[in-house]
Amino acid sequence: MTRGARLAAALLGAILLSALLAPWLAPADPRAQGALESLIWQPPSAAHPLGTDSAARDVLSRLLHGGRATLGIALLAVTVSMSLGSCIGAVAAVARGPLDALLMRVTDAFIAFPRLLLLLLVVAGVGHPGNAAFAVLLGATGWMTTARLVRQETRRLLATDHVRGARAVGVPWPRLVARHVLPALAPTLAAAATFAFATAVPLEAGLSYLGLGVLPPAPSWGNILADADARPLAHWWLVFFPAVAIAVTVVSANVLAETVARRAGAIDADRGEDEA
Amino acid sequence: MRAALVSRLLQAAVVVVLVVVAAFALIRLAPGDPFYSSLEEANVAPEQVARIKAHWGYDRPIPEQFARFARNLAQGDLGYSHSRIQSVQEALAATIPNTLVLVVTALGVAFAAGIALGAWQGWRAESRAARSTDTLGTVAVSVPEFVLAVLLMIGPALAWRWFPVSGMRTEFGPAGLAGLADLLWHLALPATALALPVLFIVARLQRNAMLGVRDAEFVRAARARGAGEGRAARRALRNALVPVLAYAGVHLSALVGGVVIVEKVFDWPGMGRLMVAAVHARDYQLVVGGVLAGAVCTVVGTMLADLLLLWADPRQRGRA
Numbered sequence: 205m206t207r208g209a210r211l212a213a214a215l216l217g218a219i220l221l222s223a224l225l226a227p228w229l230a231p232a233d234p235r236a237q238g239a240l241e242s243l244i245w246q247p248p249s250a251a252h253p254l255g256t257d258s259a260a261r262d263v264l265s266r267l268l269h270g271g272r273a274t275l276g277i278a279l280l281a282v283t284v285s286m287s288l289g290s291c292i293g294a295v296a297a298v299a300r301g302p303l304d305a306l307l308m309r310v311t312d313a314f315i316a317f318p319r320l321l322l323l324l325l326v327v328a329g330v331g332h333p334g335n336a337a338f339a340v341l342l343g344a345t346g347w348m349t350t351a352r353l354v355r356q357e358t359r360r361l362l363a364t365d366h367v368r369g370a371r372a373v374g375v376p377w378p379r380l381v382a383r384h385v386l387p388a389l390a391p392t393l394a395a396a397a398t399f400a401f402a403t404a405v406p407l408e409a410g411l412s413y414l415g416l417g418v419l420p421p422a423p424s425w426g427n428i429l430a431d432a433d434a435r436p437l438a439h440w441w442l443v444f445f446p447a448v449a450i451a452v453t454v455v456s457a458n459v460l461a462e463t464v465a466r467r468a469g470a471i472d473a474d475r476g477e478d479e480a
Numbered sequence: 481m482r483a484a485l486v487s488r489l490l491q492a493a494v495v496v497v498l499v500v501v502a503a504f505a506l507i508r509l510a511p512g513d514p515f516y517s518s519l520e521e522a523n524v525a526p527e528q529v530a531r532i533k534a535h536w537g538y539d540r541p542i543p544e545q546f547a548r549f550a551r552n553l554a555q556g557d558l559g560y561s562h563s564r565i566q567s568v569q570e571a572l573a574a575t576i577p578n579t580l581v582l583v584v585t586a587l588g589v590a591f592a593a594g595i596a597l598g599a600w601q602g603w604r605a606e607s608r609a610a611r612s613t614d615t616l617g618t619v620a621v622s623v624p625e626f627v628l629a630v631l632l633m634i635g636p637a638l639a640w641r642w643f644p645v646s647g648m649r650t651e652f653g654p655a656g657l658a659g660l661a662d663l664l665w666h667l668a669l670p671a672t673a674l675a676l677p678v679l680f681i682v683a684r685l686q687r688n689a690m691l692g693v694r695d696a697e698f699v700r701a702a703r704a705r706g707a708g709e710g711r712a713a714r715r716a717l718r719n720a721l722v723p724v725l726a727y728a729g730v731h732l733s734a735l736v737g738g739v740v741i742v743e744k745v746f747d748w749p750g751m752g753r754l755m756v757a758a759v760h761a762r763d764y765q766l767v768v769g770g771v772l773a774g775a776v777c778t779v780v781g782t783m784l785a786d787l788l789l790l791w792a793d794p795r796q797r798g799r800a
Contacts, residue, residue, distance in 0.1 A: 314493045316782060320737030321774045328759040328767045329506040406624030410741045413626060414756050429630060437638035438628065448626045455622040460578075462618075 205307055212331055212459035221452055223271035230265035235421045248441055255441040257431045259421075265446055269385035270423035275453070277339040277418070278404035284343025285404075286397050287349025294381050296351070297358035310376070315348045320408075327416045338417055350396055357392060361385045400460035402454045409450050425450050487756070492779040496700065499775045500695040501770040504549055504737060512619050558772070559765035563758060568769035571754060576654050578648055579750035583669055583739055586674035593675075594682025595724060599717055602690025614687065617680035625738035629673035629745040630747060646747035662777060674738050687726055689720035722793045728786035733778045 214393060231253075238244065238260020246256040254263040296307040324343050327333070353449065358381070361367055367384050375383070386393075405425075410418035413425030420427050424445040432442035533539050537548065552559065558568035601610040630745055636642045645652070646664050653662050693699060693716045702712045740752035747753065758766040 205548065297619055309491075312491065313498060316492070316495050316497060316733055316777055316779060317775055318733040318736035322773045324740075324755055324759050325506055325771050328762065328764070330711055400563065406626055407737065410624070410626045410737065414744055416756070416759060418520075436634050440634060443630050443634060447630055451623050451627050451706065454624060456621055459618065460623040 208459055209348055209463040212456035212463075216456040216460060219271065219449070219456075220275060222268060222335065223275045224239065226265075226268035226272045227275070230262075230266070230268045232262040232265045234261060234265040234269040236425050238354050245439055254445050255439075260279025262419075263428065263441060263445065266423040267425070267449060268430055270418075270425045270428055270438065270446070271449065272441070272452075273335060273418050273422065273424040274405060274408050274412075274426070277335060277408045277424075278344065278401055280336065280339035281342035281346065281404045282407070283401045285342050285400055286350055287348040288343065289347035290354045291392070292347065292385070293351040293356075294358050297362065298377055298473070304355075311348050311351050314345075318319055319345045320411075323411060324416070327411075332416070332419055335418055335422070336402045338411075339409075342407060350393075353396055354390065354461060355391065357389050358385050360386075361388055391464065395461050395465035395468050398457055398464055399447060402457035402461060405453050405457070406450060409446075485787075488783060489777065492783065495779060496775055498771070500553065500768075500772060501546075502548070503547055503771050508545060508754045508764070526627060548569055556770035561592055561758070561763055561766040561769075563761035563763040566779060568765050570758045571766060572751065572773050575749060575751045575779075578738065578748065578754065579743070580777075581648075582667065582674065582743070582750060583662075584670040584749055587678065587735075590675035590678035591682055591724070591728070594679040595686050595717075595721070598683035598686025598724075599680070599690050599713070599720065601687040602720070603713055603716075605687070605691055605694075610687075614684070618666055619681055620686070620754055621677055623677070624742045625673050626745070628676060631671070632669045632673050632693045636792055641679060648749050670742045670748050673742050673745070677737065679740070681727070681731075685723045686720060689723045690716060693719045718792060723787065725789040725792055727781050729789060732781045732785060736774060737777060741794070763764070 231396070238256060240394055243256055243260035244258055246252055246260070246445045248255045252262050252264065254267060257263055257266065292307055292311070296304045299307075323341065332338075362385065367380065370380055372385050408417055408427070409426035410426065412424040413430045415427070415430065418424035418427055420431075429443055432439040436443045495736070496595075537545060540548075549559070558572070561565075561568050561571050564571045570798065599615065601614055604610050633645065637645045648663065648666050649659070650666075653659060655748050696716070696719075697721075699712050699716045703716045707715070739750070740755065742754035743750045744747070744756055751774065755767065755770045757763075758770060
């Protein structure tokens with residue numbers, strides 16, 4: 205592990221931990237509004253280390269709780285998209301023939317269609333679905349690359365000696381995939397999941413910024429930023445801190461994902477040499 | 481090659497048809513309608529509401545509504561936007577060119593600069609300058625357009641006042657050449673926010689591809705025949721373009737999300753901003769029309785990228 209990757213892992217760990225411990229770390233209730241008009245839009249001070257927003261709420265508390273929403277939604281979305289993508293990819297690889305072709309055409313169609321337009325469409329139709337449903341929605345529109353990856357890798361693994369051996373002794377398909385294929389894919393999937401997380405965080409933040417994701421008064425990194433929309437320079441702390449939180453999270457996740465991917469690649473490369 | 485193109489076109493047509501059906505179904509099966517906030521909340525008499533709904537055909541069974549929608553669509557009629565009080569095609573016609581100006585500029589800059597940067601990084605991979613710009617790229621790729629847009633807004637636009645904060649032209653501004661300069665001045669920041677992440681992804685792909693072909697036999701042969709460094713690099717470049725163009729084809733649809741956000745941040749009068757407003761207003765016809773137009777634009781862009789790929793890599797021409 206390089207120094208950069210170790211730093212990225214530490215930063216990401218700290219951010220996740222701070223989000224997890226938000227109820228105990230936050231100095232104030234993230235939804236508690238200040239009693240006085242003069243308390244709104246206070247720049248950072250001793251009482252409010254990251255300032256206050258348009259309703260005199262403590263930005264530090266909102267940032268910590270907002271991280272809970274943003275990161276939680278991203279994690280749930282990644283879980284959904286990875287599960288869905290793995291299932292579709294594995295089924296396509298095992299089935300071959302017309303089912304494989306059909307599943308891959310559906311995947312192509314989803315890839316060709318802009319993810320954000322799909323999300324806009326659903327939000328327009330269903331309205332604001334609540335955070336959990338929103339996360340599932342993000343996941344349900346992000347499974348395609350995983351499906352392709354899993355299909356390709358599963359087909360490769362199905363042709364290897366140990367899997368063919370297992371098949372020869374009569375191991376049924378579901379168990380074959382679960383016991384002999386997916387474990388071998390774990391490093392690749394871990395890298396893909398970390399990349400997907402790095403995509404889901406700004407997607408959630410962006411949609412919440414547009415007013416289509418996590419709705420105020422519930423905080424998210426995206427809608428804290430939106431609060432400064434009218435005067436972002438005068439209220440810079442409402443932009444700066446969530447922007448830094450998003451950027452640090454995404455950069456760390458990407459650096460980490462690249463390291464994991466390189467390792468997964470190295471493992472695969474070794475295995476390839478063994479076979480040759 | 482023609483067979484490959486025809487099959488791509490058919491595939492694209494299927495995607496668009498699926499989008500139309502899905503869009504209509506999703507929007508019409510959902511609760512609420514465009515009159516909810518304007519009429520029902522405003523205490524208009526129920527029979528009056530029913531009459532207006534009947535006038536616009538919202539009282540008909542859903543299959544019948546869809547049949548009419550599809551028939552109108554085939555004739556180029558996308559319906560009526562209740563929030564904009566104009567036809568959907570008028571609303572789209574007014575915004576699509578603005579979005580295209582933004583996207584084409586951003587992609588043009590991103591690909592030109594990204595290919596140049598990546599080719600240089602690959603050709604001179606051992607130099608310190610190439611390595612440090614590559615590290616910079618890793619960070620730049622990771623900063624979402626949305627964060628980039630807001631930071632660009634605060635620094636160059638608000639704090640230093642180098643660029644306008646929002647919009648596309650100065651109101652009552654100059655025409656002609658000065659008008660074009662005015663447009664470019666407004667364009668600079670939103671285009672940068674869209675272009676930067678793409679630029680560094682392209683540079684990364686281009687660099688790796690260049691590394692792959694730098695010492696290939698046809699490049700060594702060109703050198704052996706006495707071609708200068710520049711000519712040998714050009715030979716390598718056309719082959720190294722293949723992964724970049726393949727990327728463009730696959731990831732174009734992912735860029736659309738960035739466009740919507742950047743338009744919102746910089747108040748660019750394009751389709752993205754229109755769509756967000758339409759969603760907030762529950763303006764179904766406009767949402768469906770906009771999604772459809774966005775899907776068609778993306779499909780056309782993807783096909784253009786595929787055509788370029790065929791030009792750069794003749795080997796692909798044989799494949800379906």
